[in-house]
Amino acid sequence: MALRYDCSTPSGLADGLDAAGLAVGRGELVVLPTDTVYGVGADAFAPDAVDRLLGAKGRDRAMPSPVLVASPDALEGLVADFPKEGWALVEAFWPGGLTLVLRHLPSLTWDLGDTNGTVAVRMPSHPVALDLLARTGPMAVSSANLTGRPSPQDCDAAQDMLGDSVAVYLDGGPTEAAVASSIVDLTGPAPVLRRAGAITADVLRRVVPDLLEP
Numbered sequence: 001m002a003l004r005y006d007c008s009t010p011s012g013l014a015d016g017l018d019a020a021g022l023a024v025g026r027g028e029l030v031v032l033p034t035d036t037v038y039g040v041g042a043d044a045f046a047p048d049a050v051d052r053l054l055g056a057k058g059r060d061r062a063m064p065s066p067v068l069v070a071s072p073d074a075l076e077g078l079v080a081d082f083p084k085e086g087w088a089l090v091e092a093f094w095p096g097g098l099t100l101v102l103r104h105l106p107s108l109t110w111d112l113g114d115t116n117g118t119v120a121v122r123m124p125s126h127p128v129a130l131d132l133l134a135r136t137g138p139m140a141v142s143s144a145n146l147t148g149r150p151s152p153q154d155c156d157a158a159q160d161m162l163g164d165s166v167a168v169y170l171d172g173g174p175t176e177a178a179v180a181s182s183i184v185d186l187t188g189p190a191p192v193l194r195r196a197g198a199i200t201a202d203v204l205r206r207v208v209p210d211l212l213e214p
Contacts, residue, residue, distance in 0.1 A: 001164060002163070002164050002169060003169070004155070004159070004168075004169040004171060005019065005020075005169070005170055006171050007128050007173075008171075008172070008173060013131075016128075016170045016171075017128075017132055017135065019168045020032070020132055021136055023167040024041070024043050024049075024132075024136045024139065025043070025136070026167075027042070027046045027048055027049040028042070028049070028052075028166075028167035028168070029042050029049070029053055029056060029162075029166045029167055030042070030167065030169075031155065031158045031159070031162065031166050031168070031169045032126075032128060033126050033128050033129060033155070033173070033175055034126045035125040035176055036151075036177045036180050036181050036197070036198055037143050037144070037152060037175055037178075037179075038151070038152045038153065038155060038157070038158040039068070039141040039142060040056060040142060040143075040162060040166060041139040041140060042139060042140050043136065043140070044067050044110055044137075044140040045108075045109065045110045045138075047111040050065060050140045051111075053065060053140055053142065054113065054142075055165075056165040056166065057142060057145065057146060058146050058148075059142070059147045061113040061114045062114050063113065063147075064112040064114060065112050065113060065140035065141065066121065066122060067112070067119055067121045067139065067140055067141070068122055068123070068124055068129065068133055068138065068141045069123050069138050070133035070134045070137075071123065072090050072094060074137075075102075078104055078105060078108070079102040079105065079121070080105050080106065081102070082102060082186075085191050085207075085210075086100055086102065088207050089184060089191075089207055089208060092206075092207045093207075095123045095124055096123075096125050097122075097180075097181040097197060097198025097199055098122065098182050098183075098198070098199050099181045099183045099195075100122070100184055101118050101120045101121075101183060101186060101187055101194065102118065102121065103117055103119075103187055104117065104119040118187055122181055126172065126175075128170055128172045132170070144158035144161070145161055145162075146162070151180060153175045153177075153178060154171075154173070155169055155172070180198070181197050181198050181199075182195060182197040182198055182199040182204065183195040183197070184204065184208075184211070190211075190212050191208050191210065191211050191212065192213070193213045201213060
């Protein structure tokens with residue numbers, strides 16, 4: 001049976017983070033609030049756990065999971081080439097609603113799905129998410145919904161969809177945004193907006209004027 005913690009109280013937050021950290025270490029799934037929508041997460045370096053995450057959502061390997069990090073410093077151990085446009089975007093919009101697609105280090109022993117050597121990575125701004133990530137390290141985190149259903153803005157909606165496939169639910173109250181993060185692909189010669197979301201193309205172009213839209 002899934003455990004749920006009210007993170008609006010100090011004791012609930014402390015107990016929830018302890019339980020969630022242990023669950024991630026065991027290869028189990030955790031639902032957590034982010035600054036966009038609620039996410040369901042697992043240890044990014046535990047292939048069985050990531051497979052369990054995709055299965056809980058009804059998602060196949062063709063739609064790999066993004067990775068959340070607690071700090072831009074984590075990028076050094078994850079990505080192979082980080083262009084100057086990437087650092088400019090990180091400085092302007094992290095933590096926040098921007099996901100960057102980059103080439104990951106070929107030495108990494110993870111399996112996020114069919115990524116073709118790339119990783120979609122983001123640093124959220126929600127304090128509960130950041131506290132958990134500081135404990136666990138990088139987590140594979142996708143929106144906490146069944147594929148094809150709306151992304152949840154509260155813990156109730158996430159639990160209604162995912163139920164006991166998740167070990168721990170961290171209830172941080174309603175999220176601030178109803179939209180997912182924007183996604184910018186930095187694996188080619190110019191940055192490409194792959195998904196318009198929390199940050200508009202016009203705002204992104206103030207930092208990377210050569211941003212393309214497919």
